[in-house]
Structures are given as structure tokens and as C-alpha cells.
Amino acid sequence: MDQPENLWKIYFCSMQTGYELLLPEGFLNYFEVVEVDTLEKVIILHLDEKVLSSEENKDNQFISKGFYPPTDIHDFPLRGKSLILRVRRRWQNKLSGNPYMRDWSVIAGGTHLTAEFAAFLKALS
Known part of the structure; x- marks a missing residue:
């Protein structure tokens, strides 16, 4: 019988694969899905920016003081509903104070x- 941790790994893997099929290519390299809201006419995927890799922050020049306000990105409709990718970025350049944009x-x-x-x-217009 599968142990609870193995079941969680199987569940997480299938969810991750599903999101990879749904989101723009490479999106999950930088963001993780933290919540999904399914409303009457819209689906909102809440995505938070992942921790920077040691390579990206090798000079320790970026800091996180929490998340910036979310930005909504509209993508292809899904099952007759609008699809909104609500992303929150978190990294700031220590020297300039500007948000770090990958x-x-x-x-x-x-x-x-x-x-x-x-x-x-x-193409439709």
C-alpha cells in the first residue's frame, strides 16, 4: 500500500504536469501555482514567483521584502471561461531598488x- 508521502508525490506530479500543459511554456520555471479560483465566468490561477537560484543571485544583489501587488495576465479561455494568471513578483535589486525582472x-x-x-x-482581426 502506498504511503501518504508517496501519494502526495504522485498527486503533486500530476498537478504539476497539468499546469505545464495549461500555462505558457517555461512559466513554471519562475512561478508556482499557489491557489486556483473558479468563478462563474473566470478562472484565476494565483502564481507566486519562486526563490531565485544560487546562479541568478550569485552576487547576492537581490532581496525579497514580500510580494509586489499582483499583475493580471490574460491567457486563452479555458472551458468557456476567461483565464487570468495573477502573478506576484518578489525580488528587488538592492542597489537600484527596482524590481528584478527575469x-x-x-x-x-x-x-x-x-x-x-x-x-x-x-490573427483574427
Whole structure:
């Protein structure tokens, strides 16, 4: 019989795989899903920025003093509902005081849409 910790690993692995299929490629490298709200017309995935790797913070130049206010990113609808990725970043550059932005191109410039969703909408117009 499976031990509770093994069942948790199986559950976590299947949830992680499900989120990988749902979210933009590479998104889970930087964020973890911490909550899901399913409302009448919208699904909100709450994602918190992960801890920086030792390579990313090798000079110890970034600090975390909690999370910045969340940003909503709209992605492809899911099961007839709007899908919102509500992300919270946490890292700040010690010297400049500016938020640390990892180099990822998930958001289309000048929008709150994922790049893939923005390209899809542009192709429709």
C-alpha cells in the first residue's frame, strides 16, 4: 500500500504536469501555482514567483521584502471561461531598488495578454 508521502508525490506530479500543459511554456520555471479560483465566468490561477537560484543571485544583489501587488495576465479561455494568471513578483535589486525582472517574453509588449494569446487575437482581426 502506498504511503501518504508517496501519494502526495504522485498527486503533486500530476498537478504539476497539468499546469505545464495549461500555462505558457517555461512559466513554471519562475512561478508556482499557489491557489486556483473558479468563478462563474473566470478562472484565476494565483502564481507566486519562486526563490531565485544560487546562479541568478550569485552576487547576492537581490532581496525579497514580500510580494509586489499582483499583475493580471490574460491567457486563452479555458472551458468557456476567461483565464487570468495573477502573478506576484518578489525580488528587488538592492542597489537600484527596482524590481528584478527575469528575462522571459510571456507578455506581449504594451498589453496584459500572453504573447501567444495576443498573436491569436491579432490573427483574427
